[in-house]
Amino acid sequence: MTTLIHPDVLPRVNSSAADALNDAERDRIRAKSAMFAPPEARLADGRRDLVGLSREELAEVMADIGEKPFRAKQVWHWIYHQGATDFSRMSTIAKPLQAKLAEHFVVGRPTTATEQTSVDATRKFLFRFRDGQEAETVYIPDRREDRGAVCVSSQVGCTLSCTFCHTGTQKLVRNLGAAEIVGQFMAARDSYNEWPSPRGDTPRLLSTIVLMGMGEPLYNYDNIAKAMKIIMDGEGIALSRRRITLSTSGVVPLMDQCGDELGVNLAISLHAVTNELRDQIVPLNRKYPIEELIAACRRYPAASNSRRITFEYIMLRDVNDSDADARELVRLIKDLPAKVNLIPFNPWPGSEFQPSTRNRLNSFAKIVMDAGFSSPIRTPRGQDILAACGQLKTESERLRRNH
Numbered sequence: 001m002t003t004l005i006h007p008d009v010l011p012r013v014n015s016s017a018a019d020a021l022n023d024a025e026r027d028r029i030r031a032k033s034a035m036f037a038p039p040e041a042r043l044a045d046g047r048r049d050l051v052g053l054s055r056e057e058l059a060e061v062m063a064d065i066g067e068k069p070f071r072a073k074q075v076w077h078w079i080y081h082q083g084a085t086d087f088s089r090m091s092t093i094a095k096p097l098q099a100k101l102a103e104h105f106v107v108g109r110p111t112t113a114t115e116q117t118s119v120d121a122t123r124k125f126l127f128r129f130r131d132g133q134e135a136e137t138v139y140i141p142d143r144r145e146d147r148g149a150v151c152v153s154s155q156v157g158c159t160l161s162c163t164f165c166h167t168g169t170q171k172l173v174r175n176l177g178a179a180e181i182v183g184q185f186m187a188a189r190d191s192y193n194e195w196p197s198p199r200g201d202t203p204r205l206l207s208t209i210v211l212m213g214m215g216e217p218l219y220n221y222d223n224i225a226k227a228m229k230i231i232m233d234g235e236g237i238a239l240s241r242r243r244i245t246l247s248t249s250g251v252v253p254l255m256d257q258c259g260d261e262l263g264v265n266l267a268i269s270l271h272a273v274t275n276e277l278r279d280q281i282v283p284l285n286r287k288y289p290i291e292e293l294i295a296a297c298r299r300y301p302a303a304s305n306s307r308r309i310t311f312e313y314i315m316l317r318d319v320n321d322s323d324a325d326a327r328e329l330v331r332l333i334k335d336l337p338a339k340v341n342l343i344p345f346n347p348w349p350g351s352e353f354q355p356s357t358r359n360r361l362n363s364f365a366k367i368v369m370d371a372g373f374s375s376p377i378r379t380p381r382g383q384d385i386l387a388a389c390g391q392l393k394t395e396s397e398r399l400r401r402n403h
């Protein structure tokens with residue numbers, strides 16, 4: 001028998017009590033995350049990659065070579081506003097200093113192992129990092145407008161083993177560093193020739209970021225936070241927090257911190273409305289059950305009627321797609337500023353699930369919509385280019401093994 005969770009009995013934990021509860025758990029997550037740290041930001045020849053350094057760190061490395069702080073400001077502008085990767089392009093810097101910078105530093109990018117563009121214009125990249133590890137990044141254009149979202153990975157592999165997810169079949173290799181996270185967005189921009197950055201919040205083709213690629217971003221929080229602060233900096237890429245969405249399976253202890261520190265939009269990979277089912281398909285639920293997750297959503301400071309929390313719900317035939325599931329979903333989120341994204345399951349080789357029928361999708365969507373929540377059914381994108389997250393990386397590894 002399944003136990004339904006009613007919002008009326010959900011705990012209402014205030015922020016400070018929750019902080020106290022979460023401190024120890026946050027430390028534990030951080031300690032574990034450090035075991036999967038990215039490699040040093042230094043090349044084999046001793047030069048240091050400037051991408052991924054905070055402004056303060058950039059000023060420090062400039063000071064180390066005897067340069068004043070204003071040089072850091074200039075270099076920052078060239079790296080993140082102009083998109084320069086070559087010091088000789090930095091025309092506001094005198095030639096001798098350009099040479100000195102090139103002697104000590106590089107402006108790195110991941111290399112593009114593969115790049116594929118779908119018939120629907122979705123573009124999928126497999127980026128390779130300096131140690132040979134790879135992660136996927138996808139650009140998903142908005143059909144109605146001249147803009148789109150870049151879906152960025154946070155880890156190589158994932159520890160969480162959600163049963164419907166192809167990436168979940170790949171064990172966690174390591175966290176991505178801030179340089180590698182920012183680098184995915186910058187390399188995608190290179191591909192669309194979108195430099196220099198517009199000032200402020202003027203939309204471009206690559207207009208939003210969703211942290212929804214490979215990995216659980218809140219299990220790599222420090223690198224994600226550093227990368228997002230670089231991307232939001234008003235003198236560089238300058239993407240506002242409203243244009244960034246972090247998607248989590250529900251690492252509750254870090255949700256408060258993410259809201260306070262970054263204030264980005266939040267998406268929750270919910271996918272089930274009972275703990276019994278969610279324990280199976282999103283195993284992280286065994287640690288942070290639905291009632292704690294929803295309570296953390298209530299506390300999320302950046303949520304408001306204009307910035308709703310998105311609940312991602314993958315529709316699995318005869319598993320989580322009944323009308324009763326839809327009604328329970330509505331009860332769970334009834335007092336939250338929320339919208340629901342219904343995702344038709346995209347089967348991958350070896351997966352145990354089937355997609356819901358179109359009738360089921362529509363019926364589920366109607367119940368959610370009638371309750372006053374936006375509930376778009378996401379159109380599958382890029383199906384001709386191995387669109388299920390994690391597939392491109394698996395294919396690349398298979399090809400390498402066979403050659």
Ligand code: SF4
Pocket residue numbers: 158159160161162165166167168169213214215216249269
């Ligand atoms: S859905 Fe996200 S958290 Fe779950 S296994 Fe896949 S990548 Fe990891």
